[in-house]
Amino acid sequence: MSIDLSSAIATFVTESKELLQEMENGLLDLESETSEEHANEIINALFRAIHTIKGSAGIFDFEHVVTLTHIAETLLEDARNGNLQLGKELISLYLETRDATESLIVLAASETEPDQALLSKVDNLVASFSKYIDADTEPSSNQSTNVSTSDNTLDNERWIVFFVPNENVLRNGLDPYSFIHYLDSETSNLTVNTWFDGMFEPQNFDPESNYLSFVLSFDCDKSESEILDVFEFIQSEAYIAVLPPKGSIEVLKHSIQRYQDFDFIIDALRKADDSFLDIVKLLNNEATGSEQKPASPTDLSPAQAPSKIHKSKTLRVEALKLDRLIDQVGEMVITGARTNLLAHETGNETLIEAMALLERLVENIRDSSLKLRMVQIGETFNKFKRVVRDIADELGKQVDLTIIGAETELDKTFVEKVSDPLMHIVRNAIDHGIEDPETRLAQGKPEQGQLTLKAYHDSGSIVIEVSDDGKGLDQERILQRAIDRGLVSANQTLQEKDINLLIFEPGFSTAESITNISGRGVGMDVVKRNIDSLRGSVEVESIQGQGSTILIRLPLTLSIIDGFMFEVHKENYVIPLDTVVECLELHEVVSEQDIQDKSYINLRTEVLPFIRLRTLFGIEEQIDHTRESLVIVQFGTLRAGLVVDSLKGEFQTVVKPLGRLFEGLKCISGATILGSGNVAIILDVSALIKSAISVYEALEKKL
Known part of the structure; x- marks a missing residue:
């Protein structure tokens, strides 16, 4: 039976593109970075990104991606160890690698073989990296073994790995023992020792949870990075500490001190293997030499005591699902307006108050939903x-x-x-x-x-x-x-x-x-x-x-806006509330003669163009000007006045796009459905202001 990996590959492509973008940003920041400490942080982040991509590509057998990222990762390892300086030439090389890797991933995911031009580019990049690696006279494999020779060094002659899978590792489909078996095939004289989590309680045993942690000791001639490669597919689901021969006691201390039952683990090490006796003695001296109890997980920094359970702070959601949510919230706004209208028609005060509360809740849901897409x-x-x-x-x-x-x-x-x-x-x-x-x-x-x-x-x-x-x-x-x-x-x-x-x-x-x-x-x-x-x-x-x-x-958004509604010739129109500056009674600021002959008014020493929407819409029927209102709107630095028949007030507006038949209409940007079921036109304020200014300038030229 074949396994459908399409979903997993799609996730890999998405995550790889994000990592490649982070890699690009890091490389560009590194080019102008003057702080050595910050530069080292960037290099470490670059290494993690390319290491993750290489490991994931290996799962899907994307050979070309693995080949390119492996050699790029090797050179970054030298940079991390301080043996190589990432200058502008190397940064340019890594930027080209970033582009080529993205192209290879996209092609591999679509089961398309790369063309000859891309393969030649990959070969050139590999050759360029090889020149730097060949020029490096210090073997990187010795970096991890030539650890500090300070007094705080263990006398162990074997590699030690603390392998602590988290509680959910089995639920996530990973078997810790499979990684140990693979390590056994790559090393010699492997000794496996286990202990239960110090918080384990038999009465609360869950067969789907993991409670075991491992101490692995073995002989091998591999480097630390090669040993970590064994666990690369489970790194996000486990805490892994590698202690090389003659390594620092600090790594082991931090590994053990993650647990409250320090004595239990010391005892487990003592019984486990004779090679741990010197380590146990040194750890006991460290413990008895201090009156303080070994640090609990809450006492240690995140770098010393990573959480056993990795809690995600973000959730990836398809954009289509968000769009559907916004559409449904929009329909809820329309239905809420309709229900509110019916409640007022009944005259039932209790019902009206309940609807007012519901409207506020709907408004909060609307705002929260829109923020999801921001x-x-x-x-x-x-x-x-x-x-x-x-x-x-x-x-x-x-x-x-x-x-x-x-x-x-x-x-x-x-x-x-x-x-x-x-x-x-x-x-x-x-x-x-x-x-x-x-x-x-x-x-x-x-x-x-x-x-x-x-x-x-x-x-x-x-x-x-x-x-x-x-x-x-x-x-x-x-x-x-x-x-x-x-x-x-x-x-x-x-x-x-x-x-x-x-x-x-x-x-x-x-x-x-x-x-x-x-x-x-x-x-x-x-x-x-x-x-x-x-x-x-x-x-x-x-x-x-x-x-x-x-x-x-x-x-700010194209979906749902706070609108301001007014009426022209018994039809409702809406503009975004944010564009409204103020509303005035027309007859209070404009004389009857000015209304007929001019296209502007003098408002508080400011020349303000205005446009009569009745004229703009071609409505010839006359109206009593004393009933008209002037809505002053602003878009950017431009202001103008809109002369309307009457004001309706604020209105939650769900923007509905117009069909292709109406795409070319000037000054109209959409429509909305009112609580009564009628349609109101949403006007384009920017176009209205420009029309008002154009009319004003045309009349000025004639004068």
Whole structure:
């Protein structure tokens, strides 16, 4: 009977990609790390990542992955022991290895053989690693045996391994004895000694739980890392301490002191094997020389006393399941609104109060559900460290990437869809914006250019800024290129912000030549299109000679929002509550004459454009203006007023996408279902403000 490993392989691919991404981040951090202690931590993390990938790939017999990761791991072992310095050349080699490993894993998981180009790349990487290994004159196998010769050294002549499987190891399908049998085949004179957990109580015995721990002693000529390889598939389910011949007493002490019954274990060692007599004597001296009782598990640091049961703090959930949960919560919000409406119709105060409480609970569930899908943008930002490094090297430029606001959270949907637009913006900033070192020095700038990725929350939106200190946008050149391509007329007057936005026109480029990075004019229009599809907006700020900043503004979520509802011509409309600044009675701030003739008002010395939604929607029927209201909205730095018939107040809004038939509708972003069952249109505030400003500017030109 064949075993279906597809699920296990899919998990392996996912976890390997995460480890490879962590590896990439660590390598890039190592390149600029000045602290030796922190650098050693990074190298240890790199070793653990590549060791885990190698071990897991071995389970599935992914030969090419094992071959590449094994030799890469070997060199990292030398770096861990201080025999090798990871300079820029080696870091580049490991980055290439990271990419090749990911490609091999994806192909192996899909049961596809790698092509000749990839195999040649792997062979070249193995050869490159081999050069460093051959150049290392100190044999790494002696590292573990030439341990400190201080007084605190055991006289044991054999290897000792403390092997402590956790309580759930059997439930997780692993048999500790199979690893011991394999060790026996790889070593000689193996002695196995066992003891029960000090907390074991026969009356509470569970046949599915593990209570045994092992002390293994043996002779072999292997290195410590080779012995650990025997246990690599059970390392996450056990505590393993390896004590080499003439090893330090500290390792053994920490292993034993994890248990409360110290004397029991000493007695077990005494009875187990004659080779432990000197160890027992030394441990007894350590114990009697101190009046304190040996440390219990709670007295030791995590490094000294790892927990026997590994408790996971995270839970991997498929994105599809989260999406279904959000959809169901949305339906619950709609049903709750309907039930609340029916409760008010009955006039039953007790029922109304109960529904008010239920509404608050539903709101809490809604907020909690949405937070499940919120992720920090730092993970996306970190991916650009590699992009910036590679592009800068290719173009011969020096660029320092600064990340601000990595902890800012946004909807996972946005994280996935904003990555590609950011890639285009970053590439263009390095290629078109930041100058080469010689030019920067000639202009009195630092040789190294600065690129900043920044994220923050503002007025119910998330703002992502990409800034550089390069040469900025040449607005005259942009305008001339736009005139040449017929995008604007020669006699047309544009504001600076409008000229800057021309770079997002399809096919628009000011590059003199086409490079591998940019110049074809097929990137920035994609940025604009993708951001628009997320109901966001793009702004460009630039000072020639000093740099540019591109701001991407996105809503916090696309699923459920707090809305503000109003009525126009007996139809309900909703806008995001976060965009509402204030509401006013129209006749109190605007005279009858201004309503008819002007498209703006003077509100507290501020010129505020406004737009009548009746006019925008083509409704010719007149209404008593004294009943109308003015809703002042803001999106980013822009403000405008919306003239509506009447206000309805706050409303929990479940955003429903419109069908393809309505995709091109201006100023409309979706719809929602009210408690009454009627449909309310959700308006696009950004588009409404731009329409109001356009009408105002057009009238000003006529005057």
